[in-house]
Amino acid sequence: MNKRDLVLSLMDSQPPDVIPAAFFLHFDPAYHAGRPAIEKHLEFFRATGMDLVKIQYEQTLPPAPPPARPEDWANAPLFPDSFFEAPVGVAEGLVQAAHDEALVIMTLYSPFMWARRWAGEAALVAHLRENPEAVGRGLAVMTENVLRLVRGCQRAGVDGFYVSSQGGEADRLGGTSLFTDYIKPTDLAVWEQVQASPFNILHVCDYEGGYDDLTPFLDYPGQVVNCSLTVGGRALSPREVAALFRRPFMGGLERKGAIATGDAPAIRQAVQAVLAGAPERFMLAADCTVPSETPWENLRTAIETAHAFRR
Secondary structure, eight states: OOHHHHHHGGGSSSOOSSOOBOOOOOOOGGGSSHHHHHHHHHHHHHHHTOSEEEEOOOOOOOOOOOOSSGGGGGGOOOOOGGGGHHHHHHHHHHHHHHTTTSEEEEEEOOHHHHHHHHHOHHHHHHHHHHOHHHHHHHHHHHHHHHHHHHHHHHHHTOOEEEEEEOSOSTTTTTTSHHIIIIIHHHHHHHHHHHTTSSOOEEEEOOTTOOBSOOGGGTTOOOSEEEEOSEETTEEOOHHHHHHHHTSOEEEEEOTTSHHHHOOHHHHHHHHHHHHHTOOSSEEEEESSOOOTTSOHHHHHHHHHHHHHOOO
């Protein structure tokens, strides 16, 4: 069974004999675009032995005046298809190089995350609270930007997407109608297009804040879910999350824990503890992107431990 078949077997009623694994980190800016990005992704994929190729999305937004008031969201920048040629080119290069070895998936940041990059955190949240209808018009533009990236990557032949959602964190807009009425619909609009691809990962991102409740995300699509195991101050098990979302779970390790700072014995011990209680259809990973300075050998140790584990 090659890596493609191994990961796709998570969708089968019978779990794979080998537990797949993958970890992700951001590369130095020198490797954010073009041939250097393609080669660094391949080097990382092969050096760690991971079971899929996840493309880091590193494109920056061109300078544009941020909104000073809610009404300014009508001027949110809409980028032409040509703007996305660089990341789509990286996706195309990785599909050509690695498609026969493993699934190739692109990282997608949500329309909310795009809006935050343009406006800034404080303005986005304040304007949403002041005049959500006005901000909603800008979020619609950001949704179209994300969709243009999705369509370009689909034309390039990617197998799917790692689709990140933010905005529903407890210290942002979680538990409010602003999330359910204005942010969640933009997420689902992206998912409507994403579902044309065969393998997609729902990532409930807690990189900048935790969640009191995962219920708003249970109806999001995606073949696999990736999220933190701490919700509302309570520790969940991988089995509980898999049962909650009714799909395979990807995760188990804290991004700043043993995987980032431990030695080989500590990493193996942490991985084995996770695997001993993991659901049958499971992919070992971290709860989010691991620190960039994490030694690649640490990731390889974790992945080899997962591959060697037998239930």
